[in-house]
Each structure stands twice: as C-alpha cells, then as structure tokens.
Amino acid sequence: MDTRFPFVDWFRNASPYINAHRGRTFVILIEGEAMASGHGEQLIQDLALLHTLGVRLVVAFGIRPQVQAALNAAGVEPARVDGRWVADSAVMTHVEQVASHQRLWLEARLSLGLPSSPLHGVELSVVSGNLVTAKPLGVREGVDFDHSGEVRRVRATAIKELLAQGSLVLLPPLGFSSTGEVFDLDAAEIAQHAAVALKADKLILLGDSEGLADEQGTLLRQLTPAEAEPRLAAAAPGSELARHLSAAASAARQGVARTHLLCWRDHDALLGELFTRDGVGTMITEHRYEQLRPATLNDVGGLLELLEPLERRGMLVARSRERLEHEIDDYLVIERDGMVIGCAALHVFVDTTVGELACVAVHASYQGGERGERLVEAIERRARQRGLSELFVLTTHTAHWFVERGFKSASLEELPTLKRETYNHARKSKVLVKILG
CATH class of the missing domain: 3.40.1160.10 (Acetylglutamate kinase-like)
Incomplete structure (x- = not known):
C-alpha cells in the first residue's frame, strides 16, 4: 500500500x-x-x-x-x-x-x-x-x-x-x-x-x-x-x-x-x-561457526535429527528422508560447528506470487537466541528475491509467535488451490498470512 x-x-x-x-x-x-x-x-x-x-x-x-x-x-x-x-x-x-x-x-x-x-x-x-x-x-x-x-x-x-x-x-x-x-x-x-x-x-x-x-x-x-x-x-x-x-x-x-x-x-x-x-x-x-546458509543433501541427516522430536510432539508434520531430499533446495539451515540447529523452508506455488513458510524449527538447546527470527527474516528475503508478494504459514502451536512477527490470521480459502486441496483438516492448523513489503 x-x-x-x-x-x-x-x-x-x-x-x-x-x-x-x-x-x-x-x-x-x-x-x-x-x-x-x-x-x-x-x-x-x-x-x-x-x-x-x-x-x-x-x-x-x-x-x-x-x-x-x-x-x-x-x-x-x-x-x-x-x-x-x-x-x-x-x-x-x-x-x-x-x-x-x-x-x-x-x-x-x-x-x-x-x-x-x-x-x-x-x-x-x-x-x-x-x-x-x-x-x-x-x-x-x-x-x-x-x-x-x-x-x-x-x-x-x-x-x-x-x-x-x-x-x-x-x-x-x-x-x-x-x-x-x-x-x-x-x-x-x-x-x-x-x-x-x-x-x-x-x-x-x-x-x-x-x-x-x-x-x-x-x-x-x-x-x-x-x-x-x-x-x-x-x-x-x-x-x-x-x-x-x-x-x-x-x-x-x-x-x-x-x-x-x-x-x-x-x-x-x-x-x-x-x-x-x-x-x-x-x-x-567470529560467529561464522554458526552460520545461516542454504541446505544441501549433506544436511538431510541433521534435519531428520532436528525435526524428529518436534514431529513426535505433533508440532510439525512428519517428513520422510525422501521428501527432504526432494525439497532440499527449499530449505535454509543454521549450522553450528557442524550441527544443524535450525531450519526453515520456502515452498513456492507455480503460477502464483504466494509462498509457504514451512518447517521453522530450532533445536531445544539453542532457543532464545533470536535464531527463529533470523530464519524467518532470511526466508522473507528469499521470497522477495523470487518476486513473491505474500507468505503464509500453517501452525498448531506457535500462532502467537508468528503474529508477533507480522503475520495475520487468514481463512483456508485464502490459500493457493493446491495447498487448500491438501490441507489436513485433522490437524486443524491455523492459517496465518504476511504481505511482503
């Protein structure tokens, strides 16, 4: 505007x-x-x-x-x-x-x-x-x-x-x-x-x-x-x-x-x-030993280890090794001394200017250091670079956290058609949207 x-x-x-x-x-x-x-x-x-x-x-x-x-x-x-x-x-x-x-x-x-x-x-x-x-x-x-x-x-x-x-x-x-x-x-x-x-x-x-x-x-x-x-x-x-x-x-x-x-x-x-x-x-x-960078196939093992506890608690949808390997180019990771301690993904929908911010996760031992914020900001930069005008996120546990970072509640109908058709109604995830300035 x-x-x-x-x-x-x-x-x-x-x-x-x-x-x-x-x-x-x-x-x-x-x-x-x-x-x-x-x-x-x-x-x-x-x-x-x-x-x-x-x-x-x-x-x-x-x-x-x-x-x-x-x-x-x-x-x-x-x-x-x-x-x-x-x-x-x-x-x-x-x-x-x-x-x-x-x-x-x-x-x-x-x-x-x-x-x-x-x-x-x-x-x-x-x-x-x-x-x-x-x-x-x-x-x-x-x-x-x-x-x-x-x-x-x-x-x-x-x-x-x-x-x-x-x-x-x-x-x-x-x-x-x-x-x-x-x-x-x-x-x-x-x-x-x-x-x-x-x-x-x-x-x-x-x-x-x-x-x-x-x-x-x-x-x-x-x-x-x-x-x-x-x-x-x-x-x-x-x-x-x-x-x-x-x-x-x-x-x-x-x-x-x-x-x-x-x-x-x-x-x-x-x-x-x-x-x-x-x-x-x-x-x-000096803190390059902890760096935020694009993920590679070598990170898949670390991603599985990072995500498994959150998937077990129902905070994230389970992702198989095959799915992570297929989508690895969508991911950013925070690596600390060889260990993946954080990640986030940007999924882009063909023929739209909308992207999904997905799989935002930080290792329990490293929370509280603004790493989640860094990941979200980096995904937003990537989205802008790709010409996207809007990001949405589906969440069951952390809606307030995303709201504090500029996301607003939205309806299921506002999602891209493909995402709307594959939405898991059993999880009852909240839909949040952010317009990229």
Whole structure:
C-alpha cells in the first residue's frame, strides 16, 4: 500500500532494531578525515539520535589529517616508520593542540540545542578525560618512537559508570602514563581496546571505504577474522584499511559480537547499518561457526535429527528422508560447528506470487537466541528475491509467535488451490498470512 509518508514505513520496519539496540553499548570510531571533509555535522546528529534511542555511546575520534595540516603549516616533517610518525616533542605539541581543539569542537556541537537545530531538546552530557592509559612503543628496529604509544588499558569501570549516568563518552587519540606523560595513540586501537574492555555489543569503524568487496567489486556483507586476515596481510602498513581490519578482527576474536566497517562519506551509513535488515557495510564476526546458509543433501541427516522430536510432539508434520531430499533446495539451515540447529523452508506455488513458510524449527538447546527470527527474516528475503508478494504459514502451536512477527490470521480459502486441496483438516492448523513489503 502506497503511503504519503515513506519514512513511516521505514520507521515501522526499524522499530524492532530500535528496541533491540536500547541499552546496548556501541563503540564508534570517527576518523579525522570525516571531520576535515565536513561530514562531522551529520555524524553528530546521528550520534545524538542514537543517544535519544537509548544506545550507550563511546566515541573515539581520529585527528591525523588535522595534525598533518598543522605540521605542514609549521614546517615540521616527522620521521615515519611503517606508516606511523614518530611523535617527538615538536610533533607532540601539535598532536595535543589538535586533539584538544577537536574534542572541544565535538563537545560544542553535541551541546547544540537551538530550536532550529536537529539536536533541539536533546540534553546530552559529553564526558572525556584520562580514561585510556598508555605505554610507549619504545625503540623498535633501532628507531626510538618517543611519545608514540600504544594502549595499556582502558578504564572500563569508569566508562561504564559514565554510561550508566546517561553520558556520551569521548575518547581522543591520546593516552596517559602512570608517570604523567601523554602519548600519541592510534584511534582505531583505542576503539578496539574500549570495545573489548567494555564487552561492547558493537564496534563501528567509520572510514573512507564502504566496506570490503570481492574480486567482482561486490560488497562483502560478512567475514570472519580468519577470512579477513589475507586482506590485512596485503594492506599497506599504517593505512586505514590495515588499522581498521586489525581492530575489527582483534575485537571479534576477543568477544565483541559484531564489528562493522562503514563509510563516513555515505550520509545514511550509520543509521542504515543499524536500523535496516540488510545493512550497508561489511560486518566482521567470529560467529561464522554458526552460520545461516542454504541446505544441501549433506544436511538431510541433521534435519531428520532436528525435526524428529518436534514431529513426535505433533508440532510439525512428519517428513520422510525422501521428501527432504526432494525439497532440499527449499530449505535454509543454521549450522553450528557442524550441527544443524535450525531450519526453515520456502515452498513456492507455480503460477502464483504466494509462498509457504514451512518447517521453522530450532533445536531445544539453542532457543532464545533470536535464531527463529533470523530464519524467518532470511526466508522473507528469499521470497522477495523470487518476486513473491505474500507468505503464509500453517501452525498448531506457535500462532502467537508468528503474529508477533507480522503475520495475520487468514481463512483456508485464502490459500493457493493446491495447498487448500491438501490441507489436513485433522490437524486443524491455523492459517496465518504476511504481505511482503
């Protein structure tokens, strides 16, 4: 159905994600190039929006282009090793000045509350401070890196307390030592350590690229750290790609469930990644050992084992091995470490734009982790890709669950002729229908 206000449909579709993100902790890196190119205002508005939706935000920011401009103006040419400058006293003076200026600018923009501004009515407390302790890189391969450092520790307890008070936490690319020294740090490394220390739900890295692409230039939606490793090895030392891939892969390996590579040039990247079904960038996650994929004949044994308890309880219609083998292309499965723990099928009816969502099942030991939702969403995507406009499901036990996911009660007469003629009246299954937008 057409609407005069397209954003209303988007808002409705985004509502499950709004609810899911509320109270979650996101660590977001904004590279200095985004601010230098004038994209900072839009990102700040998006951060304020996330804050109003209940997301707990920790924002790390880079300053490389601004520092480079200051160094050029002062006629200072720093020594560089593997893409990183040596922060001697002359360089460090400009690093501290630029970091302070950028932090103050961010705090000022996040405080903007004029009636004509997008942040009108948003009371946002922004806090920064000595929240990252550092240690010097020291002498490496004969080069003394002076005040170039690396993260020693992120003060997670202090940051959590600030987040609990409703503050947005800013982390400049500086660290402080127990001896009172200040060190120049890589903003991506700070973001990675903060995400791990806080056990953040997401690490979001906003860079110049929209994500990773395959050989044909197609955007890769998801990679494991192991799959990202060859790209990291091929990246130029010190490049943004190298820094972001290293941070994302390390965070994923250390327990951050999802890390996202997004492009700050894309006006919609941040909100599009968080509040749409398919997202817009590349996600790196360790959880590929549990993956949702099309079923193959090798999965038939696992499907039989998964479905048998549900068939015995009368929740599903019994399916023979022969039937599963014949219909295997209709199925999607969730595989966890070689075991089929979930499945769903899409049966398409010839000469119609209607499909049947069938055989939605999740192993009893793995229920409660939104796997059923993932299966239904994946079937809906497959249905849309095949040009279907409507899905129906027959259920005896879980009608409310499907209703909560957008299905509505329907009559037997609304089913395709073939399905209506083969309907098992003894089971008295409820008919539910969902129109695909």
